[in-house]
Amino acid sequence: MSAFDCVIVGGGIVGAALADVLSAEGVSVALVEARSIGTGTTACGMGHLVAMDDNAAELALTAWSVALWRELAPGLPRTVEYDACGTLWLAADDEEMAAVSAKVANYRAAGVRAEVLDSAALYEAEPALAPGLVGALRVPEDAVLYPPLAARTFALRAQARGARLMTGCPVRELRPGGVVLANGEVLAARHIVLAAGVASPLLCPGLPISPRKGHLLITRRGAPVVHHQLVELGYLKSAHGTDGASVAFNAQPRVTGQLLLGSSRQPGDGTREVDAALLERMLKRAALFLPGLDGLQALRVWTGLRPATPDGLPLLGPHPEKPWLWLACGHEGLGITTATGSARLVADQLLGRASVIDSRPYSPARFLSASGPEVAHA
Amino acid sequence: MREASLKNASVVTLRINGREVTVPVGTSVAAALAMMDSFVSRADLSGRPRGPLCGMGVCFECRATIDGVPEVLMCLTPCREDQTVVTDA
Amino acid sequence: MREVCDLVVVGAGPGGLAAACRAAEAGLDVLVLDAQPEPGGQVWRGEARKGSNRLARRWLTRFSASGARFRPGARVIAAPEPGVLLVEEASSSFAVRYGRAVLATGARERFLPFPGWTLPGVLGVSGLQVLVKDGLPIEGKRVVLAGTGPLLLVAAATIHAHGGEVLYIAEQASAASHWGFALQLWRQPAKLLQGALMSAKLVSVPTSTDAWVTAAEGERRLEAVRLSVRGREEHLHCDYLGAAYGLVPNLEVARLLGCETSAGAVVVDDRLETRVPKVHAVGELLGIGGVDQALVTGALAGLVAAEQPVPLELERSWHRVRTFAAQLARHDAPRAELLRLAAPDTLLCRCEDVPMSALEGCQNLREARLYARLGMGACQGRTCGTAAQALFGWSGEDVRPPCLPARIGSLRLPSDVSSTHTRES
Numbered sequence: 001m002s003a004f005d006c007v008i009v010g011g012g013i014v015g016a017a018l019a020d021v022l023s024a025e026g027v028s029v030a031l032v033e034a035r036s037i038g039t040g041t042t043a044c045g046m047g048h049l050v051a052m053d054d055n056a057a058e059l060a061l062t063a064w065s066v067a068l069w070r071e072l073a074p075g076l077p078r079t080v081e082y083d084a085c086g087t088l089w090l091a092a093d094d095e096e097m098a099a100v101s102a103k104v105a106n107y108r109a110a111g112v113r114a115e116v117l118d119s120a121a122l123y124e125a126e127p128a129l130a131p132g133l134v135g136a137l138r139v140p141e142d143a144v145l146y147p148p149l150a151a152r153t154f155a156l157r158a159q160a161r162g163a164r165l166m167t168g169c170p171v172r173e174l175r176p177g178g179v180v181l182a183n184g185e186v187l188a189a190r191h192i193v194l195a196a197g198v199a200s201p202l203l204c205p206g207l208p209i210s211p212r213k214g215h216l217l218i219t220r221r222g223a224p225v226v227h228h229q230l231v232e233l234g235y236l237k238s239a240h241g242t243d244g245a246s247v248a249f250n251a252q253p254r255v256t257g258q259l260l261l262g263s264s265r266q267p268g269d270g271t272r273e274v275d276a277a278l279l280e281r282m283l284k285r286a287a288l289f290l291p292g293l294d295g296l297q298a299l300r301v302w303t304g305l306r307p308a309t310p311d312g313l314p315l316l317g318p319h320p321e322k323p324w325l326w327l328a329c330g331h332e333g334l335g336i337t338t339a340t341g342s343a344r345l346v347a348d349q350l351l352g353r354a355s356v357i358d359s360r361p362y363s364p365a366r367f368l369s370a371s372g373p374e375v376a377h378a
Numbered sequence: 379m380r381e382a383s384l385k386n387a388s389v390v391t392l393r394i395n396g397r398e399v400t401v402p403v404g405t406s407v408a409a410a411l412a413m414m415d416s417f418v419s420r421a422d423l424s425g426r427p428r429g430p431l432c433g434m435g436v437c438f439e440c441r442a443t444i445d446g447v448p449e450v451l452m453c454l455t456p457c458r459e460d461q462t463v464v465t466d467a
Numbered sequence: 468m469r470e471v472c473d474l475v476v477v478g479a480g481p482g483g484l485a486a487a488c489r490a491a492e493a494g495l496d497v498l499v500l501d502a503q504p505e506p507g508g509q510v511w512r513g514e515a516r517k518g519s520n521r522l523a524r525r526w527l528t529r530f531s532a533s534g535a536r537f538r539p540g541a542r543v544i545a546a547p548e549p550g551v552l553l554v555e556e557a558s559s560s561f562a563v564r565y566g567r568a569v570l571a572t573g574a575r576e577r578f579l580p581f582p583g584w585t586l587p588g589v590l591g592v593s594g595l596q597v598l599v600k601d602g603l604p605i606e607g608k609r610v611v612l613a614g615t616g617p618l619l620l621v622a623a624a625t626i627h628a629h630g631g632e633v634l635y636i637a638e639q640a641s642a643a644s645h646w647g648f649a650l651q652l653w654r655q656p657a658k659l660l661q662g663a664l665m666s667a668k669l670v671s672v673p674t675s676t677d678a679w680v681t682a683a684e685g686e687r688r689l690e691a692v693r694l695s696v697r698g699r700e701e702h703l704h705c706d707y708l709g710a711a712y713g714l715v716p717n718l719e720v721a722r723l724l725g726c727e728t729s730a731g732a733v734v735v736d737d738r739l740e741t742r743v744p745k746v747h748a749v750g751e752l753l754g755i756g757g758v759d760q761a762l763v764t765g766a767l768a769g770l771v772a773a774e775q776p777v778p779l780e781l782e783r784s785w786h787r788v789r790t791f792a793a794q795l796a797r798h799d800a801p802r803a804e805l806l807r808l809a810a811p812d813t814l815l816c817r818c819e820d821v822p823m824s825a826l827e828g829c830q831n832l833r834e835a836r837l838y839a840r841l842g843m844g845a846c847q848g849r850t851c852g853t854a855a856q857a858l859f860g861w862s863g864e865d866v867r868p869p870c871l872p873a874r875i876g877s878l879r880l881p882s883d884v885s886s887t888h889t890r891e892s
Contacts, residue, residue, distance in 0.1 A: 036831065038837070149837075272865075297872045298869055299845065300847070404517075416688060418688070423819070427586075428817070434575065436717075437850050454540070
């Protein structure tokens with residue numbers, strides 16, 4: 001039997017980032033992954049590092065996380081493809097444009113640089129966009145990267161500091177004092193962190209996490225050049241505003257010269273098959289913003305299952321009824337962005353110290369406490 | 379025999395990277411490429427030359443822009459009169 | 468645009484043609500799709516124009532009289548729902564709604580990486596052969612062929628007949644295995660005859676078993692090859708090298724449709740129906756077996772699709788060709804030395820330029836794809852994935868649409884097909 005200060009279950013980007021942070025603090029860590037590091041939901045994300053202001057808690061975590069990524073960037077291998085391209089939130093009409101100034105104020109209050117582009121400035125920045133857009137919100141310090149290798153970099157860094165990396169190693173059970181592997185081996189641990197994304201409820205029944213399927217498409221190299229991650233502002237009202245399946249325009253330049261296209265959301269869909277009808281809607285939406293897209297060659301389409309919580313915020317902190325168990329899961333589509341901040345928040349709590357941001361909005365107790373659910377939004 | 383049949387066969391003239399090539403009807407663009415000075419269909423990511431490999435639409439080494447359509451496989455495309463083939467080699 | 472048919476046949480090689488003929492002759496509305504400009508597949512490539520092969524001539528004539536419709540230059544890219552295929556052509560796309568499907572997608576060559584294999588002038592064995600058939604000027608050119616099995620001799624015969632100078636034929640199989648295989652051909656009289664005819668034309672060409680290419684050399688194109696011949700090294704200057712080690716089935720469309728595969732072949736029942744109802748697989752998809760197997764299984768599937776009785780003789784033929792296929796598989800299995808030829812800087816993935824050294828630490832194909840970009844380029848891993856399976860034993864990943872690179876517009880369903888499926892937010 002091996003003994004660790006902390007066993008992290010789940011080698012996606014969140015678990016790997018946590019292994020990196022904890023091992024740097026001298027904590028003895030095992031990172032246990034059923035398959036390979038960073039190849040599950042992590043590999044199905046766009047790799048967007050984006051400050052999001054749906055609510056104050058989301059903005060606090062994403063803004064801090066993007067800043068942490070920026071600090072890490074110089075130490076990341078070139079293959080992680082960190083690219084501080086910034087985000088353009090595109091306004092299709094005056095109503096959306098009117099929302100931009102409020103968002104600028106939000107971002108600035110959270111210490112995030114943001115600026116308004118009028119129509120002329122937008123087309124100067126992105127000549128490939130379809131005509132008719134009225135302007136955009138530019139968040140210049142957002143970035144993109146290649147998530148599987150970011151996760152692998154974290155895991156290998158932890159391993160170099162003595163952490164035990166266990167891949168191809170499914171977990172059967174979490175119990176006080178240890179993790180039981182599928183092969184029967186027990187990893188004894190003072191703390192256990194569950195960072196298994198959509199699989200988390202399998203190991204901890206009752207977690208309010210459900211799969212939300214998303215589609216991605218990548219083009220061949222030599223795609224038309226765009227310079228920023230492009231997202232429609234309507235993303236917020238159209239894509240997030242419903243419980244049904246939905247699509248929104250999201251395009252991202254990759255350093256390979258490829259274009260990565262999203263996005264779709266299918267709540268409660270736990271299958272991996274490409275949904276042709278939804279893909280069609282997603283591509284139609286994208287073609288509205290990028291004319292000529294239909295003639296561009298697609299190399300691959302794939303799907304991912306995002307671990308969604310009811311309020312869209314992750315579960316970060318101790319399980320209220322299982323003091324030996326810590327949660328770092330439920331990131332939905334923001335796991336890549338908030339991996340850095342999530343890892344720091346959980347590590348700070350494990351080590352009993354204060355964090356840069358208030359950890360309470362992400363506390364699992366908002367769903368799991370005996371007193372019942374609370375509204376966590378500040 | 380073979381020579382004679384070639385001469386009797388009708389021919390087509392196409393342009394590969396601006397150079398005219400005249401070939402018998404039925405010749406594939408990939409085969410016509412071999413009549414150029416080099417048998418190069420594209421450059422790899424480091425700029426090194428590549429040529430057709432599989433001849434049957436599997437390897438994608440012979441992709442080129444043919445009559446304005448990008449990413450067409452030369453090995454599956456018959457030569458036609460006035461065809462324009464542009465490789466990225 | 469939309470096509471409707473009783474039977475869609477994917478692939479117009481011998482298997483697809485036999486299926487299409489039998490079904491169309493029985494009255495079915497049959498649509499045949501093939502990426503090539505003419506029917507005949509790889510093995511009968513060019514026969515639609517030249518017609519020197521009598522068997523090909525017979526089937527191609529029968530096919531054109533059968534009433535089956537043929538769409539050349541048509542690539543299946545997606546299967547959005549049961550009974551529907553999305554197909555891309557040169558500059559358009561269409562959907563096919565079908566009652567039954569016969570998959571006859573044939574096989575491709577197995578390439579194994581060796582230093583210099585990315586030089587222009589290095590092709591597959593059949594790859595070089597089909598380009599010669601398609602008009603590549605080979606007269607007076609010096610050619611080395613390295614590979615395995617009957618295809619090596621077939622290619623040599625074509626190149627020889629077109630005036631090429633075949634300098635050397637390197638057969639990777641050991642002498643014992645090779646001659647054992649040749650003796651087994653007694654059970655296949657037609658094949659034996661073919662083999663004898665082929666070798667008669669090539670009698671002056673140096674040929675060796677236990678021989679393979681170790682490296683290709685040249686600056687901007689192939690100039691010379693190094694061979695290992697029964698343990699000693701040969702160095703030959705040449706213009707073209709054909710090097711590939713047997714065939715592997717093109718399973719992508721079958722796997723896209725959800726057909727079960729086992730040991731590199733599609734699983735079928737005795738009606739050649741796959742585990743997906745109303746979808747049949749024939750020819751090389753059942754395991755490499757050549758023209759005879761393709762014609763027999765194609766005919767069988769065509770009859771089944773048309774709900775016609777299957778003659779007992781046809782069933783017997785199928786069992787006979789299976790025996791030959793099993794022998795071929797044993798003969799063609801690449802020897803261990805071939806799996807160790809690549810140097811650390813030899814590219815394995817030719818699309819994304821991934822060298823062997825980049826795979827260090829990768830445990831499976833998914834890691835190699837996600838960490839090193841293996842198979843992430845235009846051919847979608849058709850070349851390197853097959854090699855990686857031989858080199859490392861890595862099995863393939865799921866096939867998702869598009870199963871070939873395709874224009875984004877081609878992935879959009881025509882409205883009359885998508886109507887049952889559209890969801891609104």
